[in-house]
Amino acid sequence: MMAFTILMVTSWTLQASTSPQPLNQWEYRWGDSPPNVDGTPAWLYSDALEWQSTASPSNPPGRAGHQHLWLRTVLPEGNWSDPVLYITSIDLIGQIYLDYELIYRHGEFDDQGRGNFAGWPWHMVDLPESFSGKPMYLRIFSYYTDIGLWGEVKVMERIDVLKQIIRDSAQDLAISAIVLLLAILATIFTLFGPERRGFGSIALFAYASGLMLIAEAPARQLIASDALMWDTLRAGSYYMLPVALGLLLSHWLEGSAKRWLSQIWRLHLAYVIVAIGLVQIGTVSLSMTFPIFDALLAVTLPAMLMLALLRFPKLSLEQRLLVVSFTFFASLLMTDMLVAHGFISWRPIPLSYGTLAFSIANAAIFLWHYRRTQQTLAMTNETLELQVASRTAELDRLVDELKGLSFEDPLTGLHNRRHFNTVFDHECRRAQQDNSHLSLLMLDVDHFKLINDQFGHDAGDSVLVEIAARLRQHFQGVGVVCRFGGEEFVALLPATTADQSAEHANALLNTVSQQPLIYHEEPLGRITLSCGVAAFPSHTEEPQKLLRLADEALYQAKHSGRNRCVVWAESHHTQQFTLAPADVSIGLMTRLNRLPGSDQ
Incomplete structure (x- = not known):
């Protein structure tokens, strides 16, 4: 590559003494020359009539399947400095003779005068000083579609060739x-x-x-x-x-x-x-x-x-x-x-x-x-980003909705047992850490089975919905109200003492009992509630026990005539195990150990 670069830079500065001379006068002869005794081709010395003129050294007329060709011409006169013969290409292999001597070969001839393809390079053949006016012979072999010399054939100065x-x-x-x-x-x-x-x-x-x-x-x-x-x-x-x-x-x-x-x-x-x-x-x-x-x-x-x-x-x-x-x-x-x-x-x-x-x-x-x-992709990406943002917002809304459904009672709209368990655990830990009051109210609709039996389950459902609405309204801003299961409800009141909780409960019971309910224009009679109250730390040092204590107090309210609120006391606990231990045990365990699928 360095030599090539040097040639590109220097070749234009050198001048040739004689302009290039194309070789236009050619004679040809089909076939291959027999050898002389000394091995040189006999046709180098022959001036037989078989030599014919041709305008071009490429594909002379009358090939007719011949693969051997001889060409001859006379080299031109001129004032040369460094003369060479330039040939664009030879089809396919060849030998060049000057003064009866071989001066150049392209490819190798075998004993039958044949040979293999050696490529199509250009050729720069060195000429002796005394070449002018002398005949030059070319021996060609080709099994290709073309035979002879292809392109330009001329005598030139070496530097002109390179240029x-x-x-x-x-x-x-x-x-x-x-x-x-x-x-x-x-x-x-x-x-x-x-x-x-x-x-x-x-x-x-x-x-x-x-x-x-x-x-x-x-x-x-x-x-x-x-x-x-x-x-x-x-x-x-x-x-x-x-x-x-x-x-x-x-x-x-x-x-x-x-x-x-x-x-x-x-x-x-x-x-x-x-x-x-x-x-x-x-x-x-x-x-x-x-x-x-x-x-x-x-x-x-x-x-x-x-x-x-x-x-x-x-x-x-x-x-x-x-x-x-x-x-x-x-x-x-x-x-x-x-x-x-x-x-x-x-x-x-x-x-x-x-x-x-x-x-x-x-x-x-x-x-x-x-x-x-x-x-287009940028616009599509922008559109997709907007769609993704919209879908994400919609998905978040659905997630919130599903989350709400998982913690919400479908009939009353109150929080369900699952939500109560979460909130109850949280409030118990906070009450213990802060040493603050925490009250639990457990409420039950009195004679609810009779309402279902007399007016039907749809009427019973309407009663639960109405009671839930009044509970929500009554305890709004005070505590959390949940449907515990069936006709039972619970209200968890943080920072509320037992006496304060009893006041809230009595006010609620009084309101409910004085407002008769109607279902499809048919009076359902007087609806009442029973309530049990337990508070931390008044009744226990472990707030997690409030649920059991409130249930015991509710049991006492039921057995004391219903439509009343009972605040838990140690005597209630003793009395329960004395009067009806089996019933209490079964009822309490039924309420406290509901399966997750029935926490409604």
């Missing part, structure tokens, strides 16, 4: 660098962004076209001299172009065009795998894979172009730009292929321009599409 190589390569190398940079950027978008298939197709095309330009640039031989390596790279990258083109077009087009394009790029991918595989195992010559591929491409490339153009009126603006750039690139590619096979006389084809135009057009389209996609 031409650099000049002819500069554009391709610069464009290949740009295209490969696009390939790297497209690869990054493929790995980390949306539109992965589209950017992946761009990356594949950019890598293939960029590497192909490098492999075809004449300066490649100044970087590495292995001609077969460069031609293998050129074949692989060249053969991948229709795969990338098919992927790109099928990404944008729809319907039957998309299906046909998918079949085309899969066909070419299969060819790449089979052809390169056979070359690597030595079954097929690399050179013979080119004409087969070109024949296939001559069919599929116009087909891809036709499929794209038929859809042109229905395409969006960016899709039309893609098709136009593809048309430009495909036209140059087809022209280059026709020149390579001699259907058009040799001329340089600016395929690199088509590659650059198509790559930039694709990159611009996808970057614009990517920007639009990002804007």
